[in-house]
Amino acid sequence: MTQKTILIKPYSAYERERQPAENAELTHVEKGSPMGEYLRRFWQPVALSTELGELPKAVRMFGEDLVLFRAKNGKPGLLEKHCSHRGTSLEFGICEDEGLRCCYHGWLFGVDGTILETPGDPPDSQLRFNVCHGAYPLHEYRGIIFGYFGPPQEKPEFPLFDTYAIDDDRLVPYCLTYPCNWLQVHENVMDPAHAVFLHTRISFTQFAEAWGELPDMDFVPTPAGMIYVTTRRWKDKVWVRSNDIILPNLAQVGHIWEDGQDDKCFARVAITRWTTPIDNQTCRIIGWRHFHPDADPRGIADEAQCGVESVDFFGQNGARPYEDRQRMPGDYDAQVSQRPIAVHALENLTRCDRGVAMLRQLLRRESNKVAQGGKPSVSPLRTDGATPTYAHDTVISAPPREDDAAFIREVGKTITGIVVRGEHHEAADRDRQVRARIEDYAQSLAGTTV
Ligand code: FES
Ligand SMILES: [Fe+2]
Numbered sequence: 001m002t003q004k005t006i007l008i009k010p011y012s013a014y015e016r017e018r019q020p021a022e023n024a025e026l027t028h029v030e031k032g033s034p035m036g037e038y039l040r041r042f043w044q045p046v047a048l049s050t051e052l053g054e055l056p057k058a059v060r061m062f063g064e065d066l067v068l069f070r071a072k073n074g075k076p077g078l079l080e081k082h083c084s085h086r087g088t089s090l091e092f093g094i095c096e097d098e099g100l101r102c103c104y105h106g107w108l109f110g111v112d113g114t115i116l117e118t119p120g121d122p123p124d125s126q127l128r129f130n131v132c133h134g135a136y137p138l139h140e141y142r143g144i145i146f147g148y149f150g151p152p153q154e155k156p157e158f159p160l161f162d163t164y165a166i167d168d169d170r171l172v173p174y175c176l177t178y179p180c181n182w183l184q185v186h187e188n189v190m191d192p193a194h195a196v197f198l199h200t201r202i203s204f205t206q207f208a209e210a211w212g213e214l215p216d217m218d219f220v221p222t223p224a225g226m227i228y229v230t231t232r233r234w235k236d237k238v239w240v241r242s243n244d245i246i247l248p249n250l251a252q253v254g255h256i257w258e259d260g261q262d263d264k265c266f267a268r269v270a271i272t273r274w275t276t277p278i279d280n281q282t283c284r285i286i287g288w289r290h291f292h293p294d295a296d297p298r299g300i301a302d303e304a305q306c307g308v309e310s311v312d313f314f315g316q317n318g319a320r321p322y323e324d325r326q327r328m329p330g331d332y333d334a335q336v337s338q339r340p341i342a343v344h345a346l347e348n349l350t351r352c353d354r355g356v357a358m359l360r361q362l363l364r365r366e367s368n369k370v371a372q373g374g375k376p377s378v379s380p381l382r383t384d385g386a387t388p389t390y391a392h393d394t395v396i397s398a399p400p401r402e403d404d405a406a407f408i409r410e411v412g413k414t415i416t417g418i419v420v421r422g423e424h425h426e427a428a429d430r431d432r433q434v435r436a437r438i439e440d441y442a443q444s445l446a447g448t449t450v
Helices: 003-007 034-039 182-190 193-201 322-327 331-336 351-371 404-420 430-446
Strands: 044-048 057-061 064-070 076-080 099-101 108-110 115-117 138-141 144-147 170-178 216-221 225-234 237-242 244-246 250-253 264-267 271-279 282-291 392-397
Touching: 034 271, 034 351, 044 057, 044 170, 044 271, 044 282, 057 271, 076 099, 076 108, 076 138, 144 282, 170 331, 182 244, 182 250, 182 271, 182 282, 182 331, 182 351, 193 331, 216 351, 216 404, 225 351, 225 404, 237 404, 264 430, 392 404, 392 430, 404 430
Parallel strands: none
Antiparallel strands: 044 144, 057 064, 064 076, 099 108, 108 115, 138 144, 170 282, 216 225, 225 237, 225 244, 237 392, 244 250, 250 271, 264 392, 271 282
């Protein structure tokens, strides 16, 4: 009997073959694994600055046990967890002016892992010059502590993106821990169909009624990764929304409660977030919620709810009672319950999943490139010194046409063409130029008839 015959037969659970293994190439992140080595070539968020007080903090990254601390001179350090003397965990160490002192015999480690003192030895001991403790470099930026975990000679510049400079924006750091593999959480950003079902039709309207309208969906490569393009008819408006993936594991998401009611042009993001592996079966979303008028026209957002294991929109952690989560599941419930590591060989991908498939393809291509000794792709473009990104919401007035499905598809394609392609992407006033071109296009539609 072929596997296909079993799959289409009712009551066939007993006859299933044993569960296939997960896709290790894309999901596993240990040192030496293709994806682990690829992800390590980029600055990765480790913790919020507010998580690091006067005491050291035990953390895990890519399956490695580490200790994060802040020396009294203000510099953060990230050391291998176990002391180079006899292995005591440095989470029990004491933060001093220049570093972290092990509680057991007082060895003092600098933020870069150099051994500054071995106080039990004679003053002329050379031991500290012959041993170095493992450490990773850190960079603290706007309330998030980032680390670089790859080969030192490949360390990139700390990247700056255009969305760090949105007018009147406040970047509020937040983090959420998910007890599952990093990829299933990250690829959710390229799954716009779940917004229709999980977030709107299945239990209740979690964000806005317009999300329940099945959009035209497209997936477009960018110099930095890819975007999805969803284009919806909503009353007399056409709403185009794109989320960004910036390879490998950075994502940007538009306005959370966007309802498609009011015209807007290239309104920028509400979230910039990394999904970073703690190990193969745990990951952490760390990033910023953006608070600016474009991302919250109705005043729903709540900065006070954003922080450690908390964010101001529905369904992002497992803190609710189990039965509430069953009745009104959110992103956390849908993604974590895909198994500790989602098994790709058991999936039946559909047309809706083209974004997920494309993201996996890009990640595979890039991790293979690194495994073969190449450099990972990054966008070469700069706008005012920052890398241009593409996530946006645009809503234009355009009443329904005779062949409305074809019309809205054309609107989505044209606006995406303006946003993603074009020589203006390296211009200092790129956002203004994009908005001017979209506005011209919207005007041209207002003058056309069917
Ligand atoms: S085990 Fe750390 S100083 Fe001895
Ligand atoms: Fe979602």
